[in-house]
Amino acid sequence: MMGLKIELNEQKSQPVLFIRTRTAVENLPKVIGESYEKIMRYLAELGEQPADAPYAAYYNMDMKDLDVEMGFPVAKSLSAKGAIRSGEIPQGKYVSAMYKGAYSQMEQPYNEMFKWMEENGYEQKGVYYEFYFNSPNDVPESELLTRIAIPVK
16 A cells, blocks of 8 residues: 555544444444434434534444444534434544545554554544545445544644
8 A cells, every 4th residue: 555644633623413332343334324324314304414524433443342433524513313412523633544445454554553653652542533435335445535533642
């Protein structure tokens, strides 16, 4: 993989609507798809649009029992409904990179980012955000665009 462009940014807090659940990695695509659908339906009911690409936030890396939050950035704070919760992606410093390629190969950009953080004296805060700019339903795996963002201190 050629030169991942790794950036450090200060981000403002971003309101989101999300569903948080636990799942094994093999069920993740189904769970993510269903969650996005529910949130999109609710946004339509509210007459709102997502403000940006959908995301998933990983609170652990246990492939048998992932603690994952899936949602959409929204323009303003919206009320929760059932399993759909209202929250935010917190403000702060993030190390991020745009990765192009298959989800199954994502260990590589993560490793590059961890190495960069180590070399530059940053420590991760334990949540990994992935923003999905397209979908495996629409493009070949090699064309998938994912922005990885890791909060750091």
